[in-house]
Amino acid sequence: MSTPSMTLFHSPASPFVRKVMVLLHETGQLDRVALKTIVLSPVNPNADLNQDNPAGKIPALRLADGTVLHDSRVILEYLDQQHVGNPLIPREGSARWRRLTIASLADAILDAAVMIRYETFLRPQEKHWDLWLDNQQDKIERALTHLEQDAIAELSSAFDIAAISVACALGYLDFRMPDLAWRKRHPKLAKWFAEVSERPSLKATEPPVA
Amino acid sequence: MSTPSMTLFHSPASPFVRKVMVLLHETGQLDRVALKTIVLSPVNPNADLNQDNPAGKIPALRLADGTVLHDSRVILEYLDQQHVGNPLIPREGSARWRRLTIASLADAILDAAVMIRYETFLRPQEKHWDLWLDNQQDKIERALTHLEQDAIAELSSAFDIAAISVACALGYLDFRMPDLAWRKRHPKLAKWFAEVSERPSLKATEPPVA
Numbered sequence: 001m002s003t004p005s006m007t008l009f010h011s012p013a014s015p016f017v018r019k020v021m022v023l024l025h026e027t028g029q030l031d032r033v034a035l036k037t038i039v040l041s042p043v044n045p046n047a048d049l050n051q052d053n054p055a056g057k058i059p060a061l062r063l064a065d066g067t068v069l070h071d072s073r074v075i076l077e078y079l080d081q082q083h084v085g086n087p088l089i090p091r092e093g094s095a096r097w098r099r100l101t102i103a104s105l106a107d108a109i110l111d112a113a114v115m116i117r118y119e120t121f122l123r124p125q126e127k128h129w130d131l132w133l134d135n136q137q138d139k140i141e142r143a144l145t146h147l148e149q150d151a152i153a154e155l156s157s158a159f160d161i162a163a164i165s166v167a168c169a170l171g172y173l174d175f176r177m178p179d180l181a182w183r184k185r186h187p188k189l190a191k192w193f194a195e196v197s198e199r200p201s202l203k204a205t206e207p208p209v210a
Numbered sequence: 211m212s213t214p215s216m217t218l219f220h221s222p223a224s225p226f227v228r229k230v231m232v233l234l235h236e237t238g239q240l241d242r243v244a245l246k247t248i249v250l251s252p253v254n255p256n257a258d259l260n261q262d263n264p265a266g267k268i269p270a271l272r273l274a275d276g277t278v279l280h281d282s283r284v285i286l287e288y289l290d291q292q293h294v295g296n297p298l299i300p301r302e303g304s305a306r307w308r309r310l311t312i313a314s315l316a317d318a319i320l321d322a323a324v325m326i327r328y329e330t331f332l333r334p335q336e337k338h339w340d341l342w343l344d345n346q347q348d349k350i351e352r353a354l355t356h357l358e359q360d361a362i363a364e365l366s367s368a369f370d371i372a373a374i375s376v377a378c379a380l381g382y383l384d385f386r387m388p389d390l391a392w393r394k395r396h397p398k399l400a401k402w403f404a405e406v407s408e409r410p411s412l413k414a415t416e417p418p419v420a
Contacts, residue, residue, distance in 0.1 A: 054356040055318035108265035127337040146264040
């Protein structure tokens with residue numbers, strides 16, 4: 001058992017951290033990274049984290065030489081180049097751009113879901129803005145519809161950066177927005193998610209019970 | 211004069227679009243991209259755009275074969291691989307991760323500044339939340355302090371993805387948050403920005419008068 005050479009600023013509830021953890025599982029690199037658990041929110045920053053990452057966000061990855069990398073996309077690509085297996089992010093060609101675009105769409109789902117979470121959970125109730133919430137929810141629905149109608153075959157073709165990102169987005173919707181009931185409207189996506197959820201990498205990184 | 215083979219969903223006020231435009235200037239690819247100007251906000255989506263990019267965000271880049279790439283980071287890297295000059299995103303090694311991390315910090319400045327813009331400009335006044343605004347502003351200040359104290363030499367070393375991203379972030383602060391008066395507290399960053407602002411790529415892409 002080697003001593004971990006890297007430190008990952010971590011929270012079990014963060015879907016952006018989860019993407020990194022899933023990649024570490026899938027590429028056999030878990031023992032290279034020590035986890036430093038951080039509690040934070042946009043209105044309750046963490047001073048320790050801010051010293052290493054002035055953006056104040058997780059995940060951040062401190063390397064052996066003290067360099068700190070962020071955000072999740074940079075970390076994912078860095079870690080994907082540190083193992084000898086098949087890359088989970090295609091290195092070049094049209095596959096690279098398409099898979100990264102699907103991953104970006106998954107991140108957009110997450111951004112919208114996190115915005116909804118902040119609005120409904122952090123912000124005082126009298127300051128909630130329904131038009132904002134509705135538009136964030138519409139964005140999620142449009143993205144899910146695209147995945148269901150146009151991307152399901154691509155998603156099923158490999159468990160790579162695109163699939164990891166979409167799985168973490170769907171897992172976050174289940175975690176924070178169970179009332180969305182997205183499976184009813186997106187049965188192919190639901191079937192795909194049920195299948196990939198059996199992977200050890202996703203089982204081991206499920207969000208805590210809300 | 212060749213016919214543009216790509217279409218960029220564009221707004222002259224978007225700092226994320228500006229990064230792409232600056233890269234097109236710097237790499238001599240302007241004539242390869244037609245601009246499709248889009249008017250949108252998070253509470254006033256654009257149906258045309260949503261068809262091509264369900265995330266409903268700009269920039270999005272439609273390629274000759276109809277494929278649409280997003281978001282700005284994916285587009286920047288794609289376009290950086292379509293020219294024969296020096297790459298503006300290092301292809302590998304520690305330079306890649308450090309330059310992308312600085313770019314990510316610049317994006318975090320932009321995300322916070324855009325959040326402040328949405329809060330103060332779009333959201334009804336009685337629903338403004340000071341604690342949220344204060345924390346977004348703190349994030350910007352922390353990031354600027356890091357750039358001033360720890361990254362100025364790196365920024366000055368090359369006008370690449372890191373410098374482009376920081377320049378577009380500072381330009382957006384001037385455009386939307388002039389009262390921030392960041393130059394007083396960050397003189398080295400101010401000097402650097404004054405110098406790079408003379409570049410044709412930045413001059414040609416200045417945001418419109420607010």
